[in-house]
Amino acid sequence: MSSTKYDPQQIEQKWYQNWEENGYFRPSMDKNAPSFSIQLPPPNVTGTLHMGHAFNQTIMDGLTRYYRMKGYNTAWIPGSDHAGIATQIVVERQLAEQNKNRHDLGREAFVDEIWAWKKISGNTITEQMRRMGCSVDWSLEYFTMDEPRAKVVSEVFVRLFEQGLIYRGKRLVNWDPILGTAVSDLEVISEEEDGHMWHIRYPVVDSDDTVIVATTRPETLLGDVAVAVHPEDERFAHLIGKKLMLPLTNRQIPIIADEYVDPEFGTGFVKITPAHDFNDYEVGKRHQTALINVFDLTAKILPQAQVFDFQGQVLEAFDIPEKYAGLDRFAARKLIVEDLKAQELLIEVKPHKLMTPRGDRTGSVIEPMLTDQWFMSMSEIGKDDPTGKSIAQKAIDAVASNEVKFIPENWVNTYNQWMNNIQDWCISRQLWWGHQIPAWYDETGKVYVARTQEEAQQQAGSNKLTRDADVLDTWFSSALVPFSTLGWENESSKTPQLDAFLPSSVLVTGYEIIFFWVARMIMMSTHFTGKVPFKDVYIHGMVRDHEGKKMSKSEGNVIDPVDLIDGIDLPLLLQKRTTGLRRPEKAPTIIKATEKQFPDGIPAYGTDALRFSMASYASLGRSINFDFKRCEGYRNFCNKLWNATRFVQMNVEGQDCGLDDANLPSSFVDEWIHSRLQQTKQTVTEAFDTYRFDLAAQAIYEFAWNEYCDWYVELAKVQLQSGDEKYATATRRTLLHILESILRLAHPIMPFITEELWQTVAPLAGKKRTQSIMIAPWPKAYPDRINQEALAQMTAFQELVNTVRNLRGEMGIGPAVKAPLFLENGQAFAHTLPYLKLLARLSDATIVDKLPENEDAPVAICAQTRLMLIVEIDKAAETARLSKELEKLNKEKDKLDAKLSKPGYLDKAPAHLVQKDQEQLAALVEKEGKIKAQLEKLKI
Template identity: 45%
Template sequence: MTELPKTFDPAAIESRWYAHWEDNGLFRPDRPGAEPWTIVNPPPNVTGSLHIGHALDNTLQDILVRHARLKGKDALWVVGTDHAGIATQMVVERQMALRQQKRTDFTREEFVAKVWEWKAESGGAITRQLRRLGCSMDWANERFTMDEGFSKAVLKVFVDLHRQGLIYRDKRLVNWDPGLGTAISDLEVETREVQGKFWHLRYPLEDGSGFISVATTRPETMLADMAVAVNPEDARYKALIGKKVRLPITGRLIPIIADEHADPELGSGAVKITPGHDFNDFEVGKRAGIEARDMLNMLDAKAQVTQVADGLIPAEFLGEDRFTARKLVVERLEAEGFLERVEDRVIQTPYGDRSGDVIEPWLTDQWYVDAATLAKPAVEAVTSGKTRVVPKTWEKTYFNWMENIQPWCVSRQLWWGHRIPAWFADDGRIFVAESAEEAQAQAGAGVTLSQDPDVLDTWFSSALWPFATMGWPENTDPTLGGRYPNDVLISGFDILFFWDARMMMQGLQFMKDVPFRTLYLHGLVRAADGAKMSKSKGNTVDPLGLIDKYGADALRFFMAAMESQGRDIKMDERRVEGYRNFATKLWNASRFCQTNSIGGSATLEPPAASSAVNKWIVGECVKAIQSVDLALAELRFDAAANAIYHFVWSQFCDWYLELIKSQIDDETRAVAGWVLDQVLVVLHPFMPFITEELWHALAPREHELIVAKWPMADARAIDPAAANEVDWLIRLVSEVRSSRTELNVPPGARLPYAVADAGAETAARLARNAATIARLARIEPGEVTGGSAQVVVDEATYRLGLGDVIDLDAERARLAKAIAGAEKERDSLAARLGNASFVERAKPEAVEKARADHADKAAEAERLSAALARLG
């Protein structure tokens, strides 16, 4: 037994224990014959650093991994990082810019080599930070989405999907980032509200009979307009359908078409259609019979105006930036009388989350996955229960997206990433193969091929994570050694579509089974006021700073205790501090046990007990373990954390250790040591560092706590009679203590008491527990004369003799005054809350605070009134 320091210092133990676990291979699955249990970590970007969302996500995963390990399973937590195409390329290019270099100063191969150099030197920050959080990952088999084995899987999936007709090349609109020069995914688009304008334009009818009015937030795109749409049921325009208008500036004749996209209630009811530069217009154009290859594209990759196929854009606009072109177009329209009016309007504007540039819908040739076909089995898998979604409420969102899924653009115009395994011949033919040699064999001798310069979207490769990390395609075992499907996936709901659903599609397509049996979707960690965290708002929280201040265990416990199946978590540093206090309380309790020769238990079974208090704590411990077991089975992290918290803080530390202080015999030492061991094992998944430290400090151990055995919650150890007696004792002591506090009785004063109406059982309990009651409540049987206070517990009434201990008249006056003050504040708050104007117009947090204050004052008035009533 190692003597514990007086002060609990998390920093001193965290680095030491983590290094010990990792150095001794204790995170490795190495239990031959044991049931395999597998979870994969959502691979963070190799450029990333630990943010509060990572802290939540990884804490929940680690709780499940450590729990599975303690349950005797062969637990594997797959760890790795994502190559993060755009983010990583940007980081390296920024570093090059500091040396006055550009990517284009080098060949593609030279630049990619520089990225690999950067990864070797700087790409491990987040993995070091995950260690600080206590994540028990299998670092011996850390994966990277660009490592050789994983890359082989990516190439095979692309080629196989192409052969099956599920990957194809097409001309469609994409989210184009002009700053980065690449298509980006919807996830990388950030919509912001921007103060903009709504321009109302007049398009003259070809026959000179008048005008049709349209409105737009992007007037420059009129240079590529191909139609004007009106609703087929709009009586105002029925006679115009099929006629043409002559566009101002370009002179292009375009038809007036009928399409339900035009809303008669919005604006003039007529809308300009630019299918090459608007996602809705693209669909309208297709319905009107315009092929994508014929849609006009008026911008180049840098969002500068370029000539369209019909050559009608005037030279003065060519080469101009889109926003300069906007200004020029508006000036020209106004000068020629085609600008009706301009409105100020807040515009929902898409921005690239990394470049900060306004995103442009742009018509390009890209590679697409037939997501609709792949989605069908993925929908069925959730419908049939092959994969359970928790919380179940997310199923509706999942089904809605999957059943309306669009083709998935998987190509990116970058140099860093998995280069698309497609080769182009001069005659336009495309050959898809896993290697240049295979492509050349397909093309035949003498055919010159050039590989597609694009790379794959990182979501494409990460969709293979559950099986490509297990050695597929070399490993042909469909269960990958019992590791597929994974047991559970923990994910933020915000990547349900971008990652989770795509893993479902690819897993079912290539492994013929779901990638995970359970999908758990957690909420976001928000700022204390409920606002979404963002660097621009300056309300982000650094989890490493919280670890420095309070310890990893406290942060982890906060995350678990606040995680309530999908609800967002409000960051509250005071709660983190509170869980640091919880750790300190456990530390001090363990020191008390050490001082009184209470050490670790020698048995897994609870020791024999004869005293009610020992029987009671064994039973309460078993009930707490049952609650934690049930909560973890249902993935109720908050319920599991709160069950063990309540048991440790209230029942074990506050009551049991107080109750046994004067009677620590061999039986009590054995029981206390056993209970403390159970606490350390059950608390370990939540607070791994302090529990491992205490485990070894309390007794010589044959193994580390991380590989100990999870306790069996045997209901036979629960003794109802003992539980009832100790529950009665706790209620009696609590009521007496409350009365003493409310009546300002000095803490050291001993009071006589007399009991009335006590039954035989109560009388027997009073006799058995007389010494404990005297010690904890500071009352003893005796004659009660003069002033007194009454306490009622069950059928018995206890009169506490106050005698000369307090001035009864002064105390009555004090309580009456306090009651009046509390009632006044209560009624004032009630009046405010009864005012509909306040409730409707005040900030929600102000209304919430008023309700909380009203409840507090009402409870205070009730408590003080009860205290006054007790005075005899």
């Protein structure tokens, strides 16, 4: 051991560098060994480690280290995602600080600028992974925009196009007007906001009648193509087929019937604007209306509306009233409402709560926009596909056949719900950073899809070509990583890595990307390799703060795992919390939340304590309310292991430990700890096999702290001091053997401290056959070595010790006072008396036929044995002490009573806080009863 005191910062960097330099992270590629592989969900290159990463990386590294110790050919494959939108935003903001934009540079120079940024700042998260102890094979590290991945992306795109599964069309998509690109549903956050419902009068043509249409977006009426009612709404059946005069325009639109309309909501009339609303798009498609686009790509009103059919063909264009042209959509809304009011067409305006879709990167309100995009078909069967199945059906079948298993199993329902209602995938983005779509156009607009420009030119002949400016959705390239990272180049590729590591053993990820990433990996892998990408999908919960709130900057509750590892003072913590806020006015709230959670800053807990905390939370599928104080408890656990190792080292170094002596005696204490070790090995092994990290952590903690440190180490002191050298030698051997096994059991979760301590313990235990604990063999359980009699004896002995300790407490005997104990007919415990004297702090322990007569000494019963402690007690002093303790307790109880009785507290306070207060009050009431009972005894 390098120090008498546990200091995680002294050991963590040292050992990680040692592991990496010695190549311990690399797979053996032993064909005779079973394979275990795991793909790291590639974090964004712009990212930094957050608590979700700390959680799933603890699980992934724990599994990787476990299977490596079991002798598997093990590969954990790391990489990072180019994160098209996020990365482009970061670099554009840097340019803005220099009063430049990407258009000033041009596309090629701007992309060069991003690559330069990536080289300097883009690898932050990989360094943080090293801090977490992640034993990934860095020689296999990839970046989704590197050359090998770029070739695979082009190959896959071209093959899908050749198979008729990729096409270009004009469809409605989520559009971010600030970014100027289509975005996926995942990049849209719907927030409940205060809005309005405008009730507008639409006159019926050739009639004095009018209909009242309610809308939250009056500016879109410029693109209305119809007004719909429910076909069974008898109130308006007579109007179906009639024409309406669209307010503020010179257009007539029909009244149609469609079941989409909820007759109970609003006025029963719904305006249909298929070019600017997803639901309206489906209604328009059913009725084959036109699509009228009234916005440009910055969400400003066009001078001329564009009219299309559902095949994307231009039908016509017409002028929009000049006063609205060029206005931003919200400025246009204001003017349109004023004009409706002036023309007495605005009936009323009501406050209305609505879900507003906003881009997660910009905060801009997302606009459904009719644009030309590339799509991937989910339901068509590829040309000459021998399976006769669509790409989506293959993925559905892979899960239905249990080739891919979800853990917990209930996530299968979520997967199937999405897959059975799947829509074609919009795979194009209007960005400059990303995989540029391998398609070129000639002057006539004809498209040529090819792997390279040279290949496209061969198709086009002498025609001049221009490359498509769009890039692919980031999820397209990340869907290919199960095979693009293993040497796959085309459908005939064969590599040792593909053979060994596809499918991988397990994917560890969050539920929120089951469709956006998990399903797409299954689709792409089954389609291109004929194999599933992974066998198991372990879905973990979300990491929330200690009150159960989602971690976000706006809440001020974000925790950086590195801060927990290294510690950070409060001023710096506050600065980190408020830097880069989208809403700076929230800074005071953030400061208040931070000070409440971390009043003195964050102490340095070290990586092992953080990882053990994460493992202890990892029950199947449950979201985590992370309380940083749990790290404090596991930092203490690290200290406990450190000090236990120092004790063992001091007592065995230079001593005979009987490593090769088969004839050493064994006490019931030794037999008990060896038996408990076998049971613990079984429990921990089964927990790792079934992804129950919480059970593994619990078993390791209870065995190491409660049984080895608190019981066996203390009992070993008796055996070491017994004067019997053979028993002392056996004890030293047991101390070493059990501790060395504990370190190997704990290593997958706590890699650094276990390596540091194992380097000391293993040579003493005669087990240092390898250079590192991470390649030492996993502790194998031997159920036939479990001694049930020793387990029963120890259970009875522990009950006896706890009974005596409780008796001391009831009698108010301080820890420094040693008292004699009498056991009536306690012959069954005769062999335990030396141990009992030490653990129960007794001056003596005597077995008698009958307890002595002593009115002041209470009697306890344990395993049919009556016990009595005899000690002189100063009744007056003890009464005063207990009375003072009771007075203090009553004040605490009254305070909690008042809090719980406060009107509205039980209804408004978070449930976990109410429960905590109630449990604390119950504990105080129980303690109060015990003190009163002791006071009554002192009166006798």
